[in-house]
Amino acid sequence: xxxxxxxxxxxxxxxxxxxxxxCHQTWSHSxxxxxxQDLGHGLRLIYYSAAADITDKGEVPDGYVVSRSxxxxxxxxxxxxxxxxxxxxxxxxxxSTGYTFGSGTRLTVV
Amino acid sequence: AxxxxxxxSQVPVFEEAPVELRCNYSSSVSVYLFWYVQYPNQGxxxxxxxxxxxxxxxxxxxxxxxxxxxxxxFHLRKPSVHISDTAEYFCAVSLSGGSNYKLTFGKxxxxxxxx
Numbered sequence: 001x002x003x004x005x006x007x008x009x010x011x012x013x014x015x016x017x018x019x020x021x022x023c024h025q026t027w028s029h030s031x032x033x034x035x036x037q038d039l040g041h042g043l044r045l046i047y048y049s050a051a052a053d054i055t056d057k058g059e060v061p062d063g064y065v066v067s068r069s070x071x072x073x074x075x076x077x078x079x080x081x082x083x084x085x086x087x088x089x090x091x092x093x094x095x096s097t098g099y100t101f102g103s104g105t106r107l108t109v110v
Numbered sequence: 111a112x113x114x115x116x117x118x119s120q121v122p123v124f125e126e127a128p129v130e131l132r133c134n135y136s137s138s139v140s141v142y143l144f145w146y147v148q149y150p151n152q153g154x155x156x157x158x159x160x161x162x163x164x165x166x167x168x169x170x171x172x173x174x175x176x177x178x179x180x181x182x183x184f185h186l187r188k189p190s191v192h193i194s195d196t197a198e199y200f201c202a203v204s205l206s207g208g209s210n211y212k213l214t215f216g217k218x219x220x221x222x223x224x225x
Contacts, residue, residue: 031211040119042200042217043154050209058212090154094211097161098144099204103153 006091006102013081013109021076021105023091031094032074034058034066036087037104043090049074081109112137112203116216124224125193131186131219133201140206143184144213145175149197157199160184161206171195196223 007022025032030051035043045058047066055066063085065077078085086109091102117132135141145157158169165177175186184201201216 033213035215040217042116043215045212045214048212050211092213094213098142098156098159099213101154 004091004093004100004102006089006105008105009103011105011107013107015082015109016080019078019081019107021078021089021091021107023074023076023102025072025074025093027093027095028071029093029095030071032068033092033094033099034064034074034076035090035092036060036085037090038087046076046089078107081107083109085109112141112205112212112214114201114203114214114216116199116201116219118219119217120220120222122222122224123191126190128189129187129191129195129221131199131201131221133184133186133216135182135184135201135203137182137203137205139208142204142206143175143177144202144204145169145173145184145186146200146202147171147197148200148218154200157186191221191223193223193225195221197221 005024013019033048034046037043044060049055049068052071089105092099113136115134123129143160146154147157157173158167160167160177168174173188198218198220200218202213204213
């Protein structure tokens with residue numbers, strides 16, 4: 001089915017390790033987004049991208065890196081994971097009249 | 111920049127009662143408004159959205175919302191809730207023009223429907 005695919009669905013990693021969360025869309029939406037969801041904070045924007053090779057910081061970018069070499073992929077990397085990055089991560093893309101979200105990645109940093 | 115305030119973090123109601131989840135936004139320009147629902151351990155599902163036109167928007171599962179520009183509000187309502195409506199609800203806003211397409215969320219309202 002067309003849509004946004006996030007992988008992995010669940011990930012446990014150790015403090016200090018690098019981890020990459022994958023996001024793939026089957027459309028050619030220009031805009032893509034990464035959010036993290038934490039209790040009491042709702043969803044907060046980490047990074048977004050307007051097109052391939054164009055990315056910008058959101059509300060909570062520290063500790064994260066993104067890239068977008070192809071329109072359909074927007075990976076999110078935690079360069080050195082910390083316990084405060086334990087969260088549920090959602091990828092999204094924008095179409096003409098709204099946004100569509102992936103199923104999320106639940107990341108636990110131990 | 112736009113912002114969203116969901117006025118209630120938790121709303122407990124009894125089954126078959128009406129419910130209103132309140133959302134206020136802040137923006138100096140025209141906006142699009144959205145309500146999403148998230149059931150336990152699931153992703154986000156779009157309930158309804160306001161883009162333009164009629165200020166009363168009908169969505170899925172019997173929900174509706176009214177856009178009030180003068181009060182900068184977009185409250186979500188349902189006349190009679192079911193146990194299955196227990197979930198977290200998020201209000202979100204994006205700008206309707208320009209090149210800033212960030213979607214900004216409120217902190218969420220947990221709706222608990224009791225028998």
